Amino acid sequence: MSEAKKEIRVATGDRAILPEGTKLVPIYIMGKQYQVPETMTIQKAVEYAGYQFIRSCGCRGGICGACPTIYRVAGDYHLHFCLACQTVVQEDMYLTQMPFFPANRAAYEIEEVDASAETIMKLYPEVMKCVACNTCTKSCPMDIEVMEYVNAAMRGDIAKAARLSFDCIQCGLCSSRCPAQIQHFHLAQLCRRVHAKYQVPQAEHLKPRVAAINDGKFVDVLKELVGDSEDTLRELYVAREMEPQDSKGWQPEEKQFL
Amino acid sequence: MGYTPEMLDLIKKVEASRPERLERSKKGIDFEPLTLAGREEVLSKFHPDYKDDGRRDVKIGPSKGESYPDEFVDVLESKARLLVSGAELDKLTDYETDVLVIGGGGAGTAAALMAQENGCKVIVATKLRHGDANTVMAEGGIQGATQEVDSPYYHYLDVIGGGHFTNTPELVAALTNDAPLVIEWLERLGLMFDKDPDGRLRVRHGGGTSRKRMHSSGDMTGSAIMRVLRDESRNRSGDINVLEFSSAVEILKDSQGRAAGALFYNMETEEYFVIKAKATIMATGGYGRLHIQGFATTNHYGATADGLVMGYRAGVPMAFMHSTQYHPTGVAFPEQNIGLLITEKVRGLGANLLNTDAEQFVFEREPRDVESACIIRECMERGNGIITATGRVGVWLDSPMIEILEGPGAVKRELPAKHIQFMRYGIDISKVPMLVYPTLHYQNGGLTITDDSATNVSGLFAAGETTGGVHGENRLMGNSLLDITVFGRRAGTNAAAYVKNFDGEVGNVNMDHVDAYHKELAEAGVDTDRVAPLVLPNYTREEVMEKQLTTNYQGGLRA
Incomplete structure (x- = not known):
């Protein structure tokens, strides 16, 4: 920041607020140098440099998978993988973003598959080509044990594959790096769905409730509430019995609306 | 660090x-909870919604005279990106379909699935990637009266009390009635709900709940739901065509004044194109990226109120847009x-x-x-x-x-x-x-809908954060994921029913309502260069903009 700009700036929205004396550092966006504040995330630094994102920007909160980013730091051969919205810039980093990576997804009928190694083999046979290099795991910005879940799926341990891959945001970095050309994140999604549907016990207590609703059990009760005056609703609201935090065995006194 | x-x-x-x-x-x-009177006192003194500055009356449109935040009135009192003749729109027509869903978040995807199940060909058009939406950012859970000590009755009371008794009652009834159905639907689709070993759904309290009915999937409930719905729509790609990086900029109408698709802008090639549809579902989400009163936001990059602007120009009144959730x-x-x-x-x-x-x-x-x-x-x-x-x-x-x-x-x-x-x-x-x-965090208000997710414009449906009424002036945790799934499903089902009764094919489309809106702007004395929908927020620094000597901003977008 130049010395001439001294007026007080108010923090609004997502535009950066720079504390007095913020240090600028050089970063290289696709090879071109820009000076950016050292405390910024890569995402905000790219905007600070003057870019407007169309690709490579989504939730800005580390959960959507739009902004996978690959970088090296000058003088170090290591490749680094991260989310631009979650990673602070480093001096002399050379970065590029990966807005999209081709990965084929196998279509399936969720009602007709099962949670078995056969399902995996049929839909994603390339899984068997895993060379156990662990590059997928090393490139995951969510710190997921990617190779572990791939191996679990291969063995038919779908539950483990589902559990290990739970945090996956489907950014595609793993699949971009895999020498065996595995399409990890689609495979993981398949595992999670068949695990939840076929391995985890279904919610038996939900079935009578669903049946009751489909029979219209609550239609009249709700219709009455819809017609109630604000005063009546206030009374009912204040009179609600509160289920306690520790509610084991708790029963409400009023049972007619259950 | x-x-x-x-x-x-x-x-x-x-x-x-x-x-x-x-x-x-x-x-x-x-800690002692506040009484209802205590709540009202602290709200009136300290909640941003209750401050008089930073808001003004909107001068035109179906909700003329209502007072909304300045940032929102700015986008309502804006010009269209493009106004062209019906003949020109014909030339721009690239797609025709039964149901067009605008927005690829949770509401839009739920709508697409139900429209498809009810026999329709569907196009989902979204301005970023499929799943780029506030849905993925919802962490805490989804409400639903699934337990024996609970019922839609108590859920209803919690919702309407939390909304200060202002909510649209019919929408609350639909929300709370359908909630267990949605939970069951998601379970059937293979969502990894947090459960006890015997399969019982784990539930928690949330702010303002009288019973534990918050269901979760780790702390990524919204992401987990989006992943499953998106995955399922991809399984049905023969009937559900998803167009990414396609920004809707205007609703189109047919000669009878029915919604008949939309005009789109491709930000990358800078082309416009038209999708004609028998029914159109607006599911574009909220307006957090307008940064009302300068607040930081939890919202997704794309939350720029596009659907509100398009729907308003098409004639849909606003509900509860005076109310924002922090x-x-x-x-x-x-x-x-x-x-x-x-x-x-x-x-x-x-x-x-x-x-x-x-x-x-x-x-x-x-x-x-x-x-x-x-x-x-x-x-x-x-x-x-x-x-x-x-x-x-x-x-x-x-x-x-x-x-x-x-x-x-x-x-x-x-x-x-x-x-x-x-x-x-x-x-x-x-x-x-x-x-x-x-x-x-959340736009409590939005386009006015019925409990069938229909708007007052024939052929135009809406669901999710872009609509208003169900939460009244305040939404409880766990009711937004519920809102998008309940009303997304209702929008899809009812749009499909509308399509079944649709006679023949979609005729010629026009932008007459946009032309009329421009005239109304001029008559109201609103002289502005503003363009909306914004499509994207503009985070370019002033120091950079000062040197962009030949750059033209349309809405938030460089063009």
């Missing part, structure tokens, strides 16, 4: 008061995460909110607007906030309590995404508290 020495000193006070607070918590002694616990430190959401689940699990003296000052499960107002009061009026080096203010959210109440490892287990997010900055939230302050 991590907390500054000054902040670490303050955290010592938090640690000192923790054993006594834990003792109270174990005995079930909560989530009580947005990140106030570190600066890189400013505004990001800390799920209410943290308080649900037992973490206290504390001021700079490590004292409790509010019941942790007040409705969101009340909780926010209490935090703003503690910081602004009482001066009991913690000030950061970058001039932000906040209060402590004592997450380490969860480790003690729920057992070691509970923070990482229950809040895995949040734990990683803070660890990146050297803060282990299982050991030290988080600093939080309210953040712009």
Whole structure:
């Protein structure tokens, strides 16, 4: 920041607020140098440099998978993988973003598959080509044990594959790096769905409730509430019995609306 | 990285008061909740919705005379990106379909699935990627009266009380009636709900609930739902065609004034194109990226009110757009995460909110607007906030309590995404508290719909955050994921029913309603160069814009 700009700036929205004396550092966006504040995330630094994102920007909160980013730091051969919205810039980093990576997804009928190694083999046979290099795991910005879940799926341990891959945001970095050309994140999604549907016990207590609703059990009760005056609703609201935090065995006194 | 020495000193006070607070918590002694009158008092004094400045009456359109935030009135009182003749629109027509869904988030995808199941060909057009939406950012859970001690009746009371008895009653009835159906639907589609070993759905309290009915999937419930719905729509790609990076900029109508598709802009090739459709579903989400009153936001990059602008121009009145939800616990430190959401689940699990003296000052499960107002009061009026080096203010959210109440490892287990997010900055939230302050989270209002997700414009349906009424002036946690799935499904089903009764094919389309809107602007004396929908927010620095001597901004977008 130049010395001439001294007026007080108010923090609004997502535009950066720079504390007095913020240090600028050089970063290289696709090879071109820009000076950016050292405390910024890569995402905000790219905007600070003057870019407007169309690709490579989504939730800005580390959960959507739009902004996978690959970088090296000058003088170090290591490749680094991260989310631009979650990673602070480093001096002399050379970065590029990966807005999209081709990965084929196998279509399936969720009602007709099962949670078995056969399902995996049929839909994603390339899984068997895993060379156990662990590059997928090393490139995951969510710190997921990617190779572990791939191996679990291969063995038919779908539950483990589902559990290990739970945090996956489907950014595609793993699949971009895999020498065996595995399409990890689609495979993981398949595992999670068949695990939840076929391995985890279904919610038996939900079935009578669903049946009751489909029979219209609550239609009249709700219709009455819809017609109630604000005063009546206030009374009912204040009179609600509160289920306690520790509610084991708790029963409400009023049972007619259950 | 991590907390500054000054902040670490303050955290010592938090640690000192923790054993006594834990003792109270174990005995079930909560901080005294406010009475209804107490709530109303703190809201009127400290909630941003209740301030007179920063808002004005909208001069045109079906909700003329209503008072909304300036930032929103600005986009309503804007010109269209493009106004062309029917003949020109014909030439631009690239697609025809039964049902067009605008927006690829949870509501839009749920709508697409149901429209397809009811026999329709569907196009989902979304301006970023499929799944780029606030849906993926919803962490805490989804409500539904699935337990025996609960029912839609109590859910209804909680919703309408939380909304200060202003909600549209029919919408609340639809929401609470369908909730268990939606939970069952998601379970059937293979969503990894948090469950007991016997399959019973685990449920928790949320702010303003009388029964435990918050269902979750780790702390990534919205992401988990989006992943499953998107995956399922891809299984049906023969009938559901998803067009990414296709920004809707205007609803189109046929000669009878029915909605008949939309005009789109490709931000990459800068081409316009038309999708004609028998029925159109608006599911574009909210307006957090307008940064109402300068607040930071938890919202997705694409939350720029596009669907509200398009729907309003097409003749749909607004409901509850005077009301915005500020989530009580947005990140106030570190600066890189400013505004990001800390799920209410943290308080649900037992973490206290504390001021700079490590004292409790509010019941942790007040409705969101009340909780926010209490935090703003503690910081602004009482001066009991913690000030950061970058001039932000906040209060402590004592997450380490969860480790003690729920057992070691509970923070990482229950809040895995949040734990990683803070660890990146050297803060282990299982050991030290988080600093939080309210953040712009949710648009309570939106396009007016019926309980069939229909609007007053024939052929135009709407669902999710772009609509208003179901939450009244305040939404409870866990009811937005419910809203998008309940009304997304209803929109899809009812749009399909509408298509079944549709005679023949879609005829010629026009933008006459946009032309009329422009005339209304001129007659109301609104002389402006503003263009809407914004499509994207503009975060370009002034110093850069001053040198963009030949750049033209249309809405938020460079063109």
